Amino acid sequence: MQITNESNLPEPLYQAIVAQQQQHSVGEADISCTQLIDAPLIAWLWRNYGDQVVEDAADRLWVLYGSIAHSILEGYAGLGHHVETEAIATVDGMRVSGHLDLLVMPDGTIQDYKFTSAWTVGEAKKNGKPEWERQLNVYRYLLEQDARLSFSPVKRLEIVAMLRDWGPRHAQDGLKPVEVISVPLWEQERVEAYLRERVRLHQAAFAKEIPPQCSPEERWATPTTHAIVRPGRKTAVKVFQDEAEATAWQQQYPADGVEVRPGENKRCLNYCPFGKQKLCPYVAG
Ligand code: SF4
Numbered sequence: 001m002q003i004t005n006e007s008n009l010p011e012p013l014y015q016a017i018v019a020q021q022q023q024h025s026v027g028e029a030d031i032s033c034t035q036l037i038d039a040p041l042i043a044w045l046w047r048n049y050g051d052q053v054v055e056d057a058a059d060r061l062w063v064l065y066g067s068i069a070h071s072i073l074e075g076y077a078g079l080g081h082h083v084e085t086e087a088i089a090t091v092d093g094m095r096v097s098g099h100l101d102l103l104v105m106p107d108g109t110i111q112d113y114k115f116t117s118a119w120t121v122g123e124a125k126k127n128g129k130p131e132w133e134r135q136l137n138v139y140r141y142l143l144e145q146d147a148r149l150s151f152s153p154v155k156r157l158e159i160v161a162m163l164r165d166w167g168p169r170h171a172q173d174g175l176k177p178v179e180v181i182s183v184p185l186w187e188q189e190r191v192e193a194y195l196r197e198r199v200r201l202h203q204a205a206f207a208k209e210i211p212p213q214c215s216p217e218e219r220w221a222t223p224t225t226h227a228i229v230r231p232g233r234k235t236a237v238k239v240f241q242d243e244a245e246a247t248a249w250q251q252q253y254p255a256d257g258v259e260v261r262p263g264e265n266k267r268c269l270n271y272c273p274f275g276k277q278k279l280c281p282y283v284a285g
Pocket of ligand 1: 214
């Protein structure tokens with residue numbers, strides 16, 4: 001990946017972002033836990049077209065801020081605290097690695113720091129966050145399987161979420177500046193089945209000329225909707241996903257109009273570097 005400085009960031013900031021990006025490596029493993037959980041097509045694209053990706057340093061500032069917070073916290077580990085532990089395990093021939101932010105022993109707690117938005121944390125508290133659950137359960141598995149380490153058993157999984165945009169208005173939603181969110185522990189069989197399936201998908205992707213498209217969940221796809229609009233009103237009266245329901249409404253209220261709002265693949269459009277640069281085979285050039 002090449003990092004540009006189109007936004008003219010001060011030189012130390014730009015250099016820190018470049019240096020931090022170069023540190024990204026899976027070490028002796030074949031794949032990181034983060035890559036394994038994510039779309040196989042994205043890992044395939046990094047492997048084949050990673051050197052063609054160009055990102056501006058300003059787009060990586062949040063990554064840098066998160067890493068600053070991690071580095072400072074590393075320096076304040078207490079008794080029984082193990083920071084930045086690398087755990088590796090082989091699953092069906094693929095070596096998977098994870099970097100654990102903090103392991104508290106003898107409690108057996110894995111904590112992962114997230115430097116993220118209040119909206120993300122609010123949603124995670126309400127509805128759970130599958131990526132976090134998958135990540136921490138895979139970490140636990142790797143830690144317990146890695147013969148170099150003797151930190152088992154793991155009894156608790158926690159996300160320590162630092163809300164980077166927290167303000168007093170978020171207190172009204174019951175959010176604190178830092179939220180410690182407990183993550184459910186999966187049964188061993190469930191973690192193993194999940195890992196084996198992910199490894200199978202990634203191995204299949206690597207063997208293909210072009211892997212299948214990312215799933216709607218991986219593309220952060222939003223569905224096409226049909227909004228009922230009424231003259232004189234700024235906002236929609238109602239929004240339907242089903243076209244037939246919108247038509248039925250309009251038959252009942254003929255003065256209303258229907259506005260089709262096409263769904264989007266938000267990640268492809270705005271976040272995935274392969275989508276933004278049209279390197280992805282599923283994004284029209
Ligand atoms: S552009 Fe979309 S489909 Fe292509 S790799 Fe990125 S997220 Fe997946």
